[in-house]
Amino acid sequence: MAITKPKADNRPTEIIKRLKKEYPDARCSLNYSNPLELLVATILSAQCTDERVNKVTETLFRKYRTAADYASAPLQELEKDIRSTGFYRNKAKSIKGACAKIVEQFGGKVPRSMEELLTLPGVARKTANVVLGNAFGIASGVVVDTHVHRLAGRLGLSDKKQPEKIEEDLMQAFPKKEWILLPHLLIYHGRKVCKARGPLCGSCVLCDICPSCEAQGALKNVRLKLD
Template sequence: MNAKQKTRHILDIIAEMFPDAHCELRHDNPFELTIAVLLSAQCTDETVNKVTADLFRKYKTPQDYLSVELEELEQDIRRIGLFRSKASNIQKLSRILIDKYDGDVPRTHDGLVELPGVGRKTANVVMSNAFDVPAIAVDTHVERVSKRLGLAKADDTVLIVEQKLMKLVPRDEWTLTHHRLIFFGRYHCKAQNPQCAICPLLDICKEGKKRMKPANKTKNKSSN
């Protein structure tokens, strides 16, 4: 099985496991999505959604975020990790959107990554989910799963992982693959206690096979 065949096998399996994979950050427009992804850094989507449920009722536009003192915005998102720096970035980002883009989120990757608090991953998420531009955003789940399944090497940087996935995955499947890899990593191939024993991809997962060996050795010892 060559790299392309292996990738196709993986994509088909995770498609069967998570056919309805999607962006779990709740949002109604590109601006809300940008804010939500910014807040999600080092934080779970579940927590972000709890915070934005109230946040997005209070703040509708970039100007709304600038109409309050920084301290008030900090309190509104204080359940989020790094809430002080994120609040500051939201206000700086809002100012740029008003001054440079008439209050709208830029529709280009270059425009997005220039915004405070918006890195390559965030830009990819916004481009793919808000503007339907194919992209693969590499978060911790995508990186972990890609390396465990041999789609990338253990020491590859996030950028290299993204580049390798872009070469291996058909372009029209980039966005969906991003979501399915996240679901696979979030609900099945978890960082701690991955479900190797029932994994349909165990046969091509070197790390999974290593994890299963101690269990097999223990079983053999107990049977002797």
């Protein structure tokens, strides 16, 4: 079967279109009901699965309701509450420090700008982008986690190694209206198909426009899902 490839400059549009069709329910995998809960959950998600974080926060969010609750909590008690997420000492310090600053400088409310969020202890661009995009609907950038990092490289969207540089490339490649959804689509695809080990190129909806897929000779087995 002859395959007509989209023009190179149309690949981002084609990638988004196909992944939206493949994963219509793609969304943030962390459970939360307000910006503070998402901030805490995102800090806990470092080097931890979202599934584990959701199990921990199910109890944590009932115990700590406000930024002041976290800020005033004894450090060792908070460490115990989040221990199973790993790196719990650093995470507890970050949560307490961030919440203390939220109380002292932002009236107890999670700030709504990248500049302000980056002043919080333990908050870098990835966490700030997660909170701004998912809690506030503000497209300030693109979340770059391990899945997004891997897929950006395999799809030829970025050849950079630093998350900030990868984010810049993705922001240039995709329209701003897609910045919030894009990482969710890539994460879903990374977990299901484009895995770190043993990517399932033969069943990938992006295979015919993916340089890594073509390089592995999987193009002949591609299962296209086009309109």
